[in-house]
Amino acid sequence: MNKQFLDDVNAGLSANQKYLYSKYFYDQAGDALFVKIMNAPEYYLTNAEHNIFKNQTAELIKAFDVKNKPFELIELGAGDGTKTLELLKYLQGNFEFTYLPIDISENALTKLKNRLNREVPEVNVITQQGEYFQVLNKLKAINETKIILFLGSNLGNMLDENARKFIKQLADAMNANDKLLIGVDLIKSAEIVLPAYNDKAGYTRDFNLNLLKRINKEFGADFNVVNFKHTPEYIEEEGIARSFLTSVVNQQVHIKAINKTFQFNKGERIHMEISRKYNDAILSNIFKDTGLKQTMVFKDAKNYFADYLFEKQDEL
Ligand SMILES: C[S@@+](CC[C@H](N)C(=O)[O-])C[C@H]1O[C@@H](n2cnc3c(N)ncnc32)[C@H](O)[C@@H]1O
Incomplete structure (x- = not known):
């Protein structure tokens, strides 16, 4: 088990503004999805x-x-x-x-x-x-x-x-x-940047959701990915694109490896990645x-x- 990954997940989901680190996107499924993103017309x-x-x-x-x-x-x-x-x-x-x-x-x-x-x-x-x-x-x-x-x-x-x-x-x-x-x-x-993080085929959405699946697989969590929506944004004045997963219902997620339950309120976001320009x-x-x-x-x-x-x- 990757202890550092688990500690980072615990810290990120325990924070007031929940976050996960994007470096953990890249397991086997994540690598394959990133190749699809790179080949998407919007990227x-x-x-x-x-x-x-x-x-x-x-x-x-x-x-x-x-x-x-x-x-x-x-x-x-x-x-x-x-x-x-x-x-x-x-x-x-x-x-x-x-x-x-x-x-x-x-x-x-x-x-x-x-x-x-x-x-x-x-x-x-x-x-x-x-x-x-x-x-x-x-x-x-x-x-x-x-x-x-x-x-x-x-x-x-x-x-x-x-x-x-x-x-x-x-x-x-x-x-x-x-x-x-x-x-x-x-x-x-924004007309050029935002679609790069919100491709029509949904590869970037799947890439973000894949991190929740990875946590399920590696740490026995019970994220139900249909309860999260991919909601990227780009603020042109700052030049920063941010990816979030937004909880679409009030829900609880349990992570077996640390025997801990996390509350997600409807509309609450997990910050997934920044892409600075x-x-x-x-x-x-x-x-x-x-x-x-x-x-x-x-x-x-x-x-x-x-x-x-x-x-x-x-x-x-
Ligand atoms: C966005 S992809 C870009 C790949 C490549 N540089 C390109 O331009 O096509 C990021 C790559 O960096 C790796 N990566 C992400 N965070 C990393 C880290 N903290 N240390 C080492 N590699 C990392 C990922 O596994 C992935 O292969």
């Missing part, structure tokens, strides 16, 4: 970032400045690796590197490794299961040049103050001239005083998404 994020990786592959790799230098290509929260594959195809056979995808989901990593063995067999792939924060310290021990990828606006799942701490820790694990490529969704209108000012505020300097930015044809390249500065 513009993946296409937009893929557009950058497909059309600006050579420029990205040139900016990494790794010609004739062995390096480690490290990816945090790699998922299914579709976008990274564009880089790997280009790098394979021409550059000396190892690809190190890191993900909390063992299942996602196994699938990714099989896919890469098929599609880019010459690439040396070493997967690592774990949370971003756990693996940051291990990164420090790598002496070769590090190119770190943090794509898919994964940063946006953190509150700004946590994102700042995370980037600071990441920067501390980097050496001079190491680089970080960070993909972020840009602030845009960015602009230059918000991002530079997060990177302020981290020792990382922005060197380039790559945008898709529609200007929906941006991949910013940062470089670790020499300590003075």
